[in-house]
Amino acid sequence: MTKQVQQLDRVIIRFAGDSGDGMQLTGDRFTQETASFGNDLSTLPNFPAEIRAPQGTLPGVSSFQVHFADHDILTPGDSPDVLVAMNPAALKANLSDVKKGATVIVDSHDFTSRNLSRAGYAENPLEDDTLAEYDVHAFELTDMTVEAVKEFGLSRKDSSRAKNMFALGLLSWMYGRPTDSTVTFLERRFAKAPDIRDANVTAFKAGWYFGETTEAFAVSYEIKPAPMAPGTYRNITGNLALAYGLIAGSTQSGLPLFLGSYPITPASDILHELSKHKRFGITTFQAEDEIAGVGAALGASFGGSLGVTTTSGPGLALKAETIGLGVMMELPLLVVDVQRGGPSTGLPTKTEQADLLQAMFGRNGESPVPVVAPRSPADCFDAALEAARIAVTYRTPVLLLSDGMLANGSEPWHIPEVADLPMIDPAFATEPNHTVESGKSAGERDFWPYLRDEETLARPWAVPGTKGLEHRIGGLEKGAGHGNISYDPANHDLMVRTRAAKVERIARDIPPLEVDDPLDEDGRGADILVLGWGSTYGPIGAAVRQVRSSGHPVAQAHLRHLNPFPADLGAVLRSYDTVMVPEMNLGQLSMLLRAKYLVDVIGYNHVRGLPLRAAELAEAITKEITR
Amino acid sequence: MTELLPLPGLRHVPAADAPQNRKEFTSDQEVRWCPGCGDYAVLAAVQGFLPELGLKRENIVFVSGIGCSSRFPYYLDTYGMHSIHGRAPAIATGLATTREDLSVWVVTGDGDALSIGGNHLIHALRRNVNMTILLFNNRIYGLTKGQYSPTSEPGKVTKSTPMGSLDNPFNPVSLALGAEGTFVARTVDSDRKHLTSVLSAAAAHRGTSLVEIYQNCPIFNDGAFDAIKDNESRSEAIIPLAHGEPIRFGRDRQLGVVRDRFTGGVRIEENPSDADVLVHDAHAADPTTAFALSRLTDSGVLAHAAIGIFRQVEASTYDDQARDQIATARAGTTDTRTALAGLLASGDTWDVV
Numbered sequence A: 001m002t003k004q005v006q007q008l009d010r011v012i013i014r015f016a017g018d019s020g021d022g023m024q025l026t027g028d029r030f031t032q033e034t035a036s037f038g039n040d041l042s043t044l045p046n047f048p049a050e051i052r053a054p055q056g057t058l059p060g061v062s063s064f065q066v067h068f069a070d071h072d073i074l075t076p077g078d079s080p081d082v083l084v085a086m087n088p089a090a091l092k093a094n095l096s097d098v099k100k101g102a103t104v105i106v107d108s109h110d111f112t113s114r115n116l117s118r119a120g121y122a123e124n125p126l127e128d129d130t131l132a133e134y135d136v137h138a139f140e141l142t143d144m145t146v147e148a149v150k151e152f153g154l155s156r157k158d159s160s161r162a163k164n165m166f167a168l169g170l171l172s173w174m175y176g177r178p179t180d181s182t183v184t185f186l187e188r189r190f191a192k193a194p195d196i197r198d199a200n201v202t203a204f205k206a207g208w209y210f211g212e213t214t215e216a217f218a219v220s221y222e223i224k225p226a227p228m229a230p231g232t233y234r235n236i237t238g239n240l241a242l243a244y245g246l247i248a249g250s251t252q253s254g255l256p257l258f259l260g261s262y263p264i265t266p267a268s269d270i271l272h273e274l275s276k277h278k279r280f281g282i283t284t285f286q287a288e289d290e291i292a293g294v295g296a297a298l299g300a301s302f303g304g305s306l307g308v309t310t311t312s313g314p315g316l317a318l319k320a321e322t323i324g325l326g327v328m329m330e331l332p333l334l335v336v337d338v339q340r341g342g343p344s345t346g347l348p349t350k351t352e353q354a355d356l357l358q359a360m361f362g363r364n365g366e367s368p369v370p371v372v373a374p375r376s377p378a379d380c381f382d383a384a385l386e387a388a389r390i391a392v393t394y395r396t397p398v399l400l401l402s403d404g405m406l407a408n409g410s411e412p413w414h415i416p417e418v419a420d421l422p423m424i425d426p427a428f429a430t431e432p433n434h435t436v437e438s439g440k441s442a443g444e445r446d447f448w449p450y451l452r453d454e455e456t457l458a459r460p461w462a463v464p465g466t467k468g469l470e471h472r473i474g475g476l477e478k479g480a481g482h483g484n485i486s487y488d489p490a491n492h493d494l495m496v497r498t499r500a501a502k503v504e505r506i507a508r509d510i511p512p513l514e515v516d517d518p519l520d521e522d523g524r525g526a527d528i529l530v531l532g533w534g535s536t537y538g539p540i541g542a543a544v545r546q547v548r549s550s551g552h553p554v555a556q557a558h559l560r561h562l563n564p565f566p567a568d569l570g571a572v573l574r575s576y577d578t579v580m581v582p583e584m585n586l587g588q589l590s591m592l593l594r595a596k597y598l599v600d601v602i603g604y605n606h607v608r609g610l611p612l613r614a615a616e617l618a619e620a621i622t623k624e625i626t627r
Numbered sequence B: 001m002t003e004l005l006p007l008p009g010l011r012h013v014p015a016a017d018a019p020q021n022r023k024e025f026t027s028d029q030e031v032r033w034c035p036g037c038g039d040y041a042v043l044a045a046v047q048g049f050l051p052e053l054g055l056k057r058e059n060i061v062f063v064s065g066i067g068c069s070s071r072f073p074y075y076l077d078t079y080g081m082h083s084i085h086g087r088a089p090a091i092a093t094g095l096a097t098t099r100e101d102l103s104v105w106v107v108t109g110d111g112d113a114l115s116i117g118g119n120h121l122i123h124a125l126r127r128n129v130n131m132t133i134l135l136f137n138n139r140i141y142g143l144t145k146g147q148y149s150p151t152s153e154p155g156k157v158t159k160s161t162p163m164g165s166l167d168n169p170f171n172p173v174s175l176a177l178g179a180e181g182t183f184v185a186r187t188v189d190s191d192r193k194h195l196t197s198v199l200s201a202a203a204a205h206r207g208t209s210l211v212e213i214y215q216n217c218p219i220f221n222d223g224a225f226d227a228i229k230d231n232e233s234r235s236e237a238i239i240p241l242a243h244g245e246p247i248r249f250g251r252d253r254q255l256g257v258v259r260d261r262f263t264g265g266v267r268i269e270e271n272p273s274d275a276d277v278l279v280h281d282a283h284a285a286d287p288t289t290a291f292a293l294s295r296l297t298d299s300g301v302l303a304h305a306a307i308g309i310f311r312q313v314e315a316s317t318y319d320d321q322a323r324d325q326i327a328t329a330r331a332g333t334t335d336t337r338t339a340l341a342g343l344l345a346s347g348d349t350w351d352v353v
Ligand code: SF4
Pocket: B032, B033, B034, B036, B037, B038, B039, B068, B069, B138, B142, B143, B216, B217, B218, B219, B220
């Protein structure tokens, strides 16, 4: 039987199951198939902080959403067109996000009275009218899997574990995904356990054949590849792109990379990734605590390495004092904060942007630190390289603010040519830089560690082992130029202002803010500008498109540099009647903009631990326009 | 060509081209400790001893934390970092791991190393990173003006403990041995000869060397070490440890350290037989006896203290192994930018034409 093929321009699928059901793997495989097919895509994994929360309960539900299309898309999507629910809890936890009329595919196997009550269902939703408004397909996925793999002689439990691959096979058939890469993947992953390998491959294929033969699905769907610029692509998560960006920071500067880190969700994958690449001369040091991680990184920087530490919000709080030392000693240091829901332990696996003010001000004294933020998973590469450039050029700690959504989310990445990446010049000091004016050594040359470059205000970086440049630095206030301890009031005033001025100078090599304004051409400009930073780029972009398509002009701009801001930001803000600032916090960028530019920006704020919803944001923008 | 030194701890540190003197190691900064402070004696000993090590001055780094003794790096004309409270061992770990050509020294005090920085100290010892830690123990907080410290005797009356301190002190040597430090020693500020010999051995050791230096603070805790400094009492108060020597002391060497059959530890006995006296073995792989010896030190007012090198054993170091892993992984990688291009294009890729 040949089934009908229907064309679609985009689809959002969410795989949901128990945290032991392998939903992240299933979603990841579907994503890889989709990426290699050539669709544009965006993903959103969502999992509990507990490694194995109690089976069958709502807190134990893990999900993976993938949005793919024949055109360029910006977000993982607000609400799924297809929900795959492997048990009652997964159905219950996700149904409210699903569009009415959407396809709901359910493994009916676990819909026993015990599991139903665990999930909080009084009645079986497959039997009452709970799902009346959806296109429901309930199958015995588990039983069909066990039946398909019985020849391999696995226990029932082991056999049934392949049910995620059965579901993947079915969905792969429905959306015409290429399957080779998944088969190869399974063969490699389970190479050491042939029976498990064969069971998974068989279940995957059985799912595909089931789709092809069952009468439950009359059609399959086709989503054509999206047009993309020529080049080589891969699908990449933010944490991976960020790790690669750090490696590029090392190869482009010629500085060995030293990572001092303490494991913390959701940043640990950067530590894991860098640990694999020692052939780049990378040292990864799993420290005894967050403070030792950043301390060792700063020690390595003192010795001429590119010192990096990676963490999340609670860890950043612990590192504050050492970052302050880096500010005082004026050494390069990269501090990566993969933000998660806070305060305190907060929501370890959920996303938030509420560390901006901590990054800006979370230290004692006047302690300015440049802040850089990536806007999408793939953009983490460029942002990390930019952060490294600033740290090395200006001899300063730099904060790189990623977040949980960027860290685990993925999108296609146009792989750059290494030859096109910017080079970073560490410009180590090698010679004395000063002539002694008076006293018995008058006329001799010596080294002043705080004699600055006039252009950048950066101080010379002289590493141990350099003859004749021996010097001492530390956390006590330094005398301008000579760098000896100084308690002089005028000197302190000068040094505080100079450190601030140095960070401000960075704005000189930041490009002007790019504003996407549909009315720019006729010189009028839209009335409203939506300005964001970090991972809200996708949702803001999607919302802005929606608003524009309904006929309202709206301008959009996104900040990569949060400190210093681009030099023209004030002028841009003042050129719009209304500036709206959506953030996953209670208005932290808004506060900075209001304080610095006296512009009455309007906040749009959600802290649900999830990305902003484009449709809701579009509504809010429209309301603002039509007010 | 630069010559390298034979001492294991300094194996990769380049040797000076010409003999050096103490003046070259003295910075132009005015020393600002209180008159009579024990830190002066240690500084003088280090300034005298460093030239003898024969290292290139630019390849020596002193890293300190916060406290009176942590001003130390300012007074030496080497590279130096006066960091933040308690963190010097962590900072030095990053430096020593990435730079095998440096001789890395940490200067710390009892508050810096054992209170706020206790965690970093034990982990540095556990990892055995190649560095030498000088722990100035004056059993008091000096820089903050006289509060009791984690090595003060119980019941110490200070500004923060007017009715006497309540907590049990750390014995730094016991703590270091508990963390399986591979070089653990104790010496005294006023004994220049002993201090120098212990520091030389510490610098020569490959791995983390911890040297506790009893240091008098005449302002806030004067006389804390009188028992072992006073000419009258010292011969009975100091339990001298020298590898391969029987542990005998006293005016007429009438006292000796013997095994205690009941506790499994050691104790002091009067007129023990030669056969019973413990012969000090600093090289024993098992730290048990060294630990037992460290317990002969009083935790209260000091009347007895073992002085010398408790433990000195060879073990692999964290930094050597970390560099080995990199060297192994690097084999064959000549150009990292070419390697980067390969890495970026790894995994499942597809081409759009
Ligand atoms: S307070 Fe004590 S330890 Fe500090 S400098 Fe003065 S005498 Fe030395």
